[in-house]
Amino acid sequence: MKNLYLPITVDHIARVEGKGGAEIIVGDEGVKEVRLNIIEGPRFFEAITIGKKLDEALAVYPRICSFCSAAHKLTAVEAAEKAIGFEPREEIQALREVLYIGDMIESHALHLYLLVLPDYLGYSNPLKMVDEYRKEIGIALDLKNLGSWMMDELGARAIHQENVVLGGFGKLPGRATLEKMKRRLQEALPKAEYTFELFSKLEQYEEVEGPITHLAVKPRGDLYGIYGDHIKASDGNEFPSEDYKEHIREFVVEHSFAKHSHYHGEPFMVGAISRVVNNAPLLYGRAKELYKSHRELLRPTNPFANNLAQALELVYFTERAIDLIDEALAKWPIRPRDEVEMRDGFGVSTTEAPRGILVYALQVKDGRVAYADIITPTAFNLAMMEVHVRMMAEKHYNDDPERLKYLAEMVVRAYDPCISCSVHVARL
């Protein structure tokens, strides 16, 4: 059988973090193959940190990704602390979560306004929107600035936060700074709500409507949040984080420097919508009301709902950070750091990075990393992403190839993929 069709390719998917392309091969009987080529080079983070001193490895791990460096730092530090048998005080844990939320706010704001919105408004880049959408760009910058400032104050900087160390923080901001952070978060709340309203009006393409299995971390303390020790699936299954390998299998595919993952043999999804699907009953405050009134749009069957779920989280995490700061202030003054004792051990941390479950498994021996396994949300999502790009292609392969490319890119962007993260790459 001859195939005279040329593959429809996007060499480099724009407005995502990292380098990847899409390839759609159409034959006489429709779409034959869909591949997301992950062309960013391999970075061997686990291999290069094995045998290294724990604190130095912890300084290197966040460099897997800039968009979620706080997520990598905090998850790696938690896995390391679990490995050596150290538990941070509650107030330190609260402030670490505030830092994590800074990352969440910045990352979601950047993704929604700068990477996603231009498609809907017909712009090739967000900077071109400035004249006509001054208000939206203003809100994007305000939210992004708030998130980065929270990371500056608590993490030393917005990208690669050196201030998080074993045992706590290098230094903590003063009480006045935390009170100011609370005020700024309160001022940001209406902007987060505006973002939700804006994104609730955008189209979610029915071409990709279908069943999806969602995985998310089961939050600690029964409040919608970032940290947890169990993983919950939308099929009703729940398992301790340490057992992740029994349920999730990783494998190498030849068109990608990032591995693919299957949950019980099938592709699955992680991310904001997966958190909402699994943990919506744990929401509170304004976000809970918005969820109730927009349930229809936050449905588990469409990857585009991830955009709106991120907007919902902007509202939720803004309120949540205020409460966490109050918790910390109630215990003021806070000692930034406790002495840690180096002991041998193994620790697994699973947290919710902006794009979904992030796994760090670290074995520590004689103060050095003896084993490291890191699995990132994008590596979890890649197989499912290919499924959804295929669904889009099956509906549009007869259309103008430019239109198909556009729609395929939009599917990928809805996942907010972090390609740099995905090629770090996980150990077998």
Next chain:
Amino acid sequence: MEEKKIRIGFYALTSCYGCQLQLAMMDELLQLLPRAEIVCWYMLERDSYEDEPVDIAFIEGSVSTEEEVELVKRIRENAKIVVAVGSCAVQGGVQSWEKDKSLEELWKTVYGDGKVKFEPKMAEPVENYIKVDYRIYGCPPEKKDFLYAIGTFLVGSWPEDIDYPVCVECRLKGHPCILIEKGEPCLGPITRAGCDARCPGFGVACIGCRGAIGYDVAWFDSLARTFKEKGLTKEEILERMKMFNAYNPKLEEMVEKIFQEVEE
């Protein structure tokens, strides 16, 4: 008469995308727009063209695949000025930390027997393949590094490198010395300044993310001597100094010297 816009391209090799993110996050970028045309910047611009001529090419990331070797050569041909941005492009980045191990070994640890259709290679600085005209240091660079570089380019001038260490800024800020007072392996004495001693200001030892000071004034040997006196082994010293300096031609030789002296 309308001023001719300066054509800029931002290109990514293998990296965490942090340098681009730092630039994209700068509100000041909006002020640059009337004077600049973005020819290529995939992270923000869908209409990006990798093979178009530009006035300034900013490159972030280390060269980590054979495809990227070809890409940097094409960028050089198309650009008047090439700027290597951030520790990956300038020094090879943290992914060069184990550059002395074989690629096969690293590959096997991570991918096992799995094969990928692209050709990986050991991460290297951009300068190993093409001429670089200017460097912006840091992991990530500070916002003011971008402002200074772009500002000077726009007025037709040339940004200058900093030739003094983080220690200078740390002293001026009045932070306690992490190396002397706390005995931690701070790399401030050999690391290029410009961060306002950010990490020592938070009580965290410098890991050298801006790379070693240039002009042959990185005193690896005297710092190694201090580390040695504090009880670090040669391997520990090299490991720490190589996080962001694995390709520095002076490093091994100078650290080696300290340990040879003792044996004699």
